[in-house]
Amino acid sequence: MSDRYLGFANSNLGRRLVDALGLPRPAPLERWQAGRLRPVEGPLILGGGPLANKVEAFAARLTDAPYSFAGDGLQSPAWVAGLGPKPKAVVFDASHLCDSDQLRQLREFFQPLLRSLASSAHVVILGRAPEQIEDPQAIVAQRALEGFSRSLAKELRNGATAQLLYVSHEAQDQLEGALRFFLSPKSAFISGQVLRLEACDAQVQDWTRPLAGRRALVTGAARGIGASIAETLARDGAEVILLDVPPAKKDLDALAERLGGRALALDICASDASTQLLKALPDGIDIVVHNAGITRDKTLANMTPEYWDAVMAVNLKAPQVLTQALYEANALGEDARIVLLASVSGIAGNRGQSNYAASKAGLVGFAQAWAPKLAERGGSINAVAPGFIETHMTASMPMGLREAGRRLSSLGQGGRPQDVAEAVAWLSQPGTGAVNGQVLRICGQALMGA
Numbered sequence: 549m550s551d552r553y554l555g556f557a558n559s560n561l562g563r564r565l566v567d568a569l570g571l572p573r574p575a576p577l578e579r580w581q582a583g584r585l586r587p588v589e590g591p592l593i594l595g596g597g598p599l600a601n602k603v604e605a606f607a608a609r610l611t612d613a614p615y616s617f618a619g620d621g622l623q624s625p626a627w628v629a630g631l632g633p634k635p636k637a638v639v640f641d642a643s644h645l646c647d648s649d650q651l652r653q654l655r656e657f658f659q660p661l662l663r664s665l666a667s668s669a670h671v672v673i674l675g676r677a678p679e680q681i682e683d684p685q686a687i688v689a690q691r692a693l694e695g696f697s698r699s700l701a702k703e704l705r706n707g708a709t710a711q712l713l714y715v716s717h718e719a720q721d722q723l724e725g726a727l728r729f730f731l732s733p734k735s736a737f738i739s740g741q742v743l744r745l746e747a748c749d750a751q752v753q754d755w756t757r758p759l760a761g762r763r764a765l766v767t768g769a770a771r772g773i774g775a776s777i778a779e780t781l782a783r784d785g786a787e788v789i790l791l792d793v794p795p796a797k798k799d800l801d802a803l804a805e806r807l808g809g810r811a812l813a814l815d816i817c818a819s820d821a822s823t824q825l826l827k828a829l830p831d832g833i834d835i836v837v838h839n840a841g842i843t844r845d846k847t848l849a850n851m852t853p854e855y856w857d858a859v860m861a862v863n864l865k866a867p868q869v870l871t872q873a874l875y876e877a878n879a880l881g882e883d884a885r886i887v888l889l890a891s892v893s894g895i896a897g898n899r900g901q902s903n904y905a906a907s908k909a910g911l912v913g914f915a916q917a918w919a920p921k922l923a924e925r926g927g928s929i930n931a932v933a934p935g936f937i938e939t940h941m942t943a944s945m946p947m948g949l950r951e952a953g954r955r956l957s958s959l960g961q962g963g964r965p966q967d968v969a970e971a972v973a974w975l976s977q978p979g980t981g982a983v984n985g986q987v988l989r990i991c992g993q994a995l996m997g998a
């Protein structure tokens with residue numbers, strides 16, 4: 549469903565009217581277009597501590613316009629506030645900040661940059677995870693980065709985003725993959741997020757086809773977010789197997805044919821679903837995206853056992869049963885990547901969705917519980933938590949709720965299935981084993997649930 553307010557507020561007449569009335573004007577977000585090669589099209593500003601030098605070493609693969617600002621020992625031309633070109637991307641290494649006085653470097657670095665940012669600019673702050681540090685003062689400084697980066701994300705305008713990545717010493721060689729995602733329009737609808745990067749031996753061989761040679765299964769792939777995920781994984785080089793319920797077979801077949809993939813009509817809750825799945829995957833699978841999901845909304849007082857059970861069966865039980873079966877049959881390849889579709893509802897809670905929110909929060913627990921087990925085989929399992937995404941599911945919401953869902957976020961609009969798909973594709977890359985057992989919200993920094 550199209551967002552008419554977004555279109556109107558950015559038209560010539562609408563812009564004047566909305567500004568005169570003091571109404572919010574959400575910016576049209578820049579998305580990744582087919583055929584684009586560079587993650588950053590425009591100036592990338594680097595600064596801060598020693599990780600900025602690491603980034604500078606591969607900056608030419610991110611952009612053809614790297615600049616340095618307030619960074620020690622950087623070779624790139626200096627960016628000068630008020631004179632330099634508008635930054636499209638910014639990386640500040642804050643990992644060296646080791647007490648609360650040094651935190652003022654954040655203000656000194658970002659203040660001159662803020663008014664110059666290009667539209668849809670992407671900011672990434674790098675730090676060290678507090679739990680991996682021994683010095684109490686450094687723990688304080690590094691923990692402070694969370695509050696700073698989330699507030700910065702809320703203050704940015706014109707579709708800009710900001711994230712904090714805690715990078716362990718062993719994860720420095722995985723920085724390129726993370727920055728290719730978070731500095732590019734692939735992360736257009738993600739803001740105010742904090743992720744941890746850990747060691748990972750696997751590497752992407754070809755950035756134009758990072759999933760080449762990988763087989764991917766996507767459940768609920770006939771439409772909506774699942775169809776977009778299948779399309780994006782295929783774009784990135786994966787061989788895709790599309791699964792959905794038998795009544796969706798026609799759409800599934802058509803999409804599978806278009807993507808050069810395979811369709812599998814199967815109800816993931818069927819009693820023989822595991823057997824059928826293993827039969828359909830004789831050569832195993834490298835990427836599993838548990839996307840199929842349903843809602844059966846009622847306040848708890850009116851919740852029927854049927855509504856409760858149906859949501860739990862599809863959203864929470866089936867992903868566990870199928871993953872267990874694939875694991876026990878050794879059908880998950882080396883460096884397997886599993887991505888679960890959770891929801892911001894599962895983090896913040898939502899009136900009328902106690903069943904759905906419980907199922908989605910349960911998926912977060914599932915990712916946390918299985919992360920160490922998969923890591924033993926080079927694998928990873930993470931959850932993505934979409935906020936308001938423009939799909940069939942949200943088009944059927946009452947208008948008032950739909951408008952609130954769109955506007956109550958830092959980016960002031962709903963996301964697109966492509967935004968979720970890009971995040972899933974990134975988490976599916978070989979090198980993104982650096983992220984394991986975590987939740988990535990794709991919600992434009994929804995104001996709901998922190």
Ligand SMILES: NC(=O)c1ccc[n+]([C@@H]2O[C@H](COP(=O)([O-])OP(=O)(O)OC[C@H]3O[C@@H](n4cnc5c(N)ncnc54)[C@H](O)[C@@H]3O)[C@@H](O)[C@H]2O)c1
Nearest residue numbers: 768772773792793815816839840841889891934937939941
């Ligand atoms: N749309 C949003 O705003 C939003 C927000 C947060 C999370 N999500 C989650 O993202 C996922 C996809 O959402 P969507 O909006 O594209 O939903 P959708 O209803 O458009 O698509 C879901 C797909 O899952 C399939 N499915 C349902 N039950 C199945 C079963 N038993 N076996 C196999 N396939 C089954 C459906 O046939 C459908 O094709 C869901 O898990 C949803 O909970 C969506």
